[in-house]
Amino acid sequence: MRGRQAITYAVTIVLIYAFWYLLSLIMGSNILPDPFHVFLRGFKEIATSSFWLHVQASILRIFAGLFFAFILAVPAGLVLGSNQKLDRLFSPLIYLGYPIPKIVLMPIVFVLFGIGDIGKIVLLTMIIFFQLLITTRDSARKISTEIIYSLKSLGATRLDFYIHVVWPVSLPGIFTSLRIGTGTAVAVLFFIESIATNRGLGFYIIDSWGRADYATMFVGIIALSLIGIVLYEIFDLLERKFCKWKNQ
Amino acid sequence: MATYHKFLGVEGLGKTFFTEKESKIVLEGVTFELPFRDSLALVGPSGCGKTTLILAIAGLLKSTEGSIFFEDKTVTGPNRKIALVLQEYGLFPWKTVAANITLGAKLQRINVSDKKIDAIKKELDIEGLDHLYPTQLSGGQRQRVALARALLLNPLLLLLDEPFAAIDTVTREKLQNELLAAFIQRQFSFIVVTHSIEEAVFLGQRIIVLSNGRPSVKAIIDNPNMGHMDYRNQPAFFELTTELRKILEETP
Numbered sequence: 001m002r003g004r005q006a007i008t009y010a011v012t013i014v015l016i017y018a019f020w021y022l023l024s025l026i027m028g029s030n031i032l033p034d035p036f037h038v039f040l041r042g043f044k045e046i047a048t049s050s051f052w053l054h055v056q057a058s059i060l061r062i063f064a065g066l067f068f069a070f071i072l073a074v075p076a077g078l079v080l081g082s083n084q085k086l087d088r089l090f091s092p093l094i095y096l097g098y099p100i101p102k103i104v105l106m107p108i109v110f111v112l113f114g115i116g117d118i119g120k121i122v123l124l125t126m127i128i129f130f131q132l133l134i135t136t137r138d139s140a141r142k143i144s145t146e147i148i149y150s151l152k153s154l155g156a157t158r159l160d161f162y163i164h165v166v167w168p169v170s171l172p173g174i175f176t177s178l179r180i181g182t183g184t185a186v187a188v189l190f191f192i193e194s195i196a197t198n199r200g201l202g203f204y205i206i207d208s209w210g211r212a213d214y215a216t217m218f219v220g221i222i223a224l225s226l227i228g229i230v231l232y233e234i235f236d237l238l239e240r241k242f243c244k245w246k247n248q
Numbered sequence: 249m250a251t252y253h254k255f256l257g258v259e260g261l262g263k264t265f266f267t268e269k270e271s272k273i274v275l276e277g278v279t280f281e282l283p284f285r286d287s288l289a290l291v292g293p294s295g296c297g298k299t300t301l302i303l304a305i306a307g308l309l310k311s312t313e314g315s316i317f318f319e320d321k322t323v324t325g326p327n328r329k330i331a332l333v334l335q336e337y338g339l340f341p342w343k344t345v346a347a348n349i350t351l352g353a354k355l356q357r358i359n360v361s362d363k364k365i366d367a368i369k370k371e372l373d374i375e376g377l378d379h380l381y382p383t384q385l386s387g388g389q390r391q392r393v394a395l396a397r398a399l400l401l402n403p404l405l406l407l408l409d410e411p412f413a414a415i416d417t418v419t420r421e422k423l424q425n426e427l428l429a430a431f432i433q434r435q436f437s438f439i440v441v442t443h444s445i446e447e448a449v450f451l452g453q454r455i456i457v458l459s460n461g462r463p464s465v466k467a468i469i470d471n472p473n474m475g476h477m478d479y480r481n482q483p484a485f486f487e488l489t490t491e492l493r494k495i496l497e498e499t500p
Contacts, residue, residue, distance in 0.1 A: 149308050150338030152354040154401075155328050162353070168342040244382045245342045 016132040033215045042222065055201040055223060056101050061117060062185050062227065064123025064214070072125070073132035074174060080133075082166045083141025096246040098134060102126045103188060111152040120189075132174070139173030140166050175239035179232050180239050186228040201227075254317045255437065256282040262313030264302050274300050277463030278314070280456060284404070286430060287474070288439045290454025291492070292466070293499060296458040298441040299335075302409050305439065306332045307493070318405065328356055331403035333394045335410040337381040345393050346378035352401045360400060368396045372426060388419040392426070399430060406438040413443065424450055425477055432475065443480060445496065448480060449488045457492070459499040466499050 017035050024034040033041075045051045106123055113119040143165055151165055155205045193202020201224045208217035239248065252378050258485045261278040264271050275297040282288050290298045303309040303457040305316055307325045318330065331352070332338070339348050349369070353360045367374045372392040382390055391411055398406055408427075424447060431438060441449050450453050459466040469492065471485040 010489065012394075082349035138296075144336075146334050146336050146338055147340065149303065149306070149332065150334055150340075151355075152308055153330070153338075154305050155326060155356045160355055168340075171342075181371075183458050243342070244498075245383070 002156050007071045011067045016086045031214070033066035037062055038215050038222070045216065045219050047228040050109060051204075052100075053136045054199060054201050054204040054220075055227075056194065057117075058189060058201040058224065059227060061120050061193070061200065062231070064121045065185055065189075066181065068125040069132050069181070070119065070178070074136050074170075074221065077133045077136025077246055078162060078166050078170055081137040081170065082143065084159070087137070087141075094130070094134065094137075102130070103191065106192065110196070120192045120197075121137050122187055124185055127187055128164065131181050131184065135173045135177035136170050139170035143169050165192075172239065172243045175235050178235045182228055182231040182235065186224060190224060251274065252396070253320050254281060255284040256321065257317040258301075258305070258314070259317070259318065260314035261301070261304065261311050263304065263309070264312045268372065273462070275311075275438075275457060276313070276466055278458075278464070281372060281456075282437055284437055285303050286437050287451060287453045289448035290436075290439060290441045291445070291454045291496065292458030293456060293460060293496070295463055296460050299409050301458070302332070302439065302441055303468065304409050305405075306330055306412060308332075308405055315319045316359055317372060325426045328401070329404040331398035331401055331406050333391075333398050333406070333408045333411050335413055339390055339394055341382050343381075345374065345380050347383070348393055349397050349400060352397055354372070356401065358401070359456050365400065368400055370398050371430070387415045388423060391415060391423055391500070395423075395430075399434070402434075402436075404436055407435050408438060408440040412442065412447065420447075421480075427451065428475070428477065445489050445492050446480070447487055449492060450474065455492060457499060461500045467495050
């Protein structure tokens with residue numbers, strides 16, 4: 001399974017490389033540098049400490065955003081999904097809050113939390129939070145009455161119910177949401193790093209673009225994409241490890 | 249051995265389900281007793297409240313009328329001496345067979361020796377399945393695992409809600425034999441809910457026929473010949489199944 005996935009990745013990379021190369025031939029290397037040139041630039045860039053400072057800033061923000069969204073949304077989702085009264089109470093708030101594009105709240109968040117790392121992490125957290133909350137809540141709602149009766153008859157406490165039923169039932173949904181959230185988080189990260197900062201891959205890309213240094217710009221794009229891919233794979237790996245029963 | 253004035257007593261039990269628009273009476277005036285080490289089969293048409301009655305005895309559903317006594321005490325919630333095996337086995341799909349079997353003991357913080365676990369697995373023919381998940385098991389194996397989990401807790405009362413409903417006839421009869429063997433060897437009572445007339449006659453020392461009419465209990469039949477593995481081949485078995493079939497055909 002893993003071998004097949006590795007082959008898929010390899011084939012995709014080769015196809016992208018070929019397509020990119022052809023496109024650079026058609027458009028001219030001034031507008032779209034050929035991939036070999038970009039990779040050479042990439043090797044030069046990864047030898048500099050400033051490149052890694054940008055990578056470090058982006059990784060810190062995205063990890064912090066995912067972490068805070070996780071510790072806030074998952075417990076709340078588990079409780080709401082397994083408690084009808086609380087769910088009914090908070091549903092209107094979630095229905096109102098979820099559709100609002102949180103990115104438009106950026107100015108307010110930056111006024112409240114500053115334009116530094118905290119403001120950016122708060123915004124990332126807000127965006128991932130709702131996605132994770134709704135998926136977790138909906139997963140926890142799927143618990144059958146049969147399972148609840150079965151557990152209660154075995155002498156389970158409320159805490160046991162969360163540990164042995166709600167958490168494992170919700171875990172596949174949580175991982176799916178984290179994987180989807182990764183894509184959203186990377187996109188938002190690029191946006192919020194492109195303004196009011198001089199650190200992060202978003203800034204790195206926009207700065208290179210402004211200087212018409214397209215090869216460096218592509219190095220930044222690849223680095224940001226790699227962060228997304230690595231995070232996606234980590235969640236995929238964790239799901240396979242902790243949700244073995246789903247793959248049987 | 250403990251003696252009880254009432255091991256299990258159900259007195260005037262009624263259950264009404266209320267929705268926003270209407271109320272539905274599911275059980276009314278159910279009264280019976282079950283002595284320790286006796287067995288009881290509950291039969292009746294769909295919707296007559298068999299599962300509701302089982303869940304009420306397990307302390308998982310509150311009745312709207314009457315009382316249930318277990319070991320002379322009113323049942324107000326789940327009791328560790330009462331084990332439940334449900335129609336869909338009630339196994340946890342995310343836990344392995346080994347974890348499912350020992351879950352009850354773990355939750356009740358009971359130390360169970362590996363020897364005892366192995367003995368139960370051997371008794372129910374589920375050795376070598378420890379690392380599998382319930383979805384990897386056949387219906388019969390799943391039911392055996394559910395039974396093993398219940399028996400590991402040494403319950404005094406075992407409640408089984410249509411335990412063998414989704415299993416082929418041959419496996420079903422094997423499982424009925426295994427349940428009977430466990431009942432003879434161990435010290436517990438059991439109540440089995442079933443749609444099968446043969447199963448009710450083979451497993452129930454007494455058979456209660458529930459109906460959709462009021463009161464809920466249509467008939468209580470004694471089955472003194474129950475308790476032998478070859479009971480299915482005896483004339484008394486055929487006579488009782490015929491009698492029970494006739495009662496059920498007349499039951500609303």
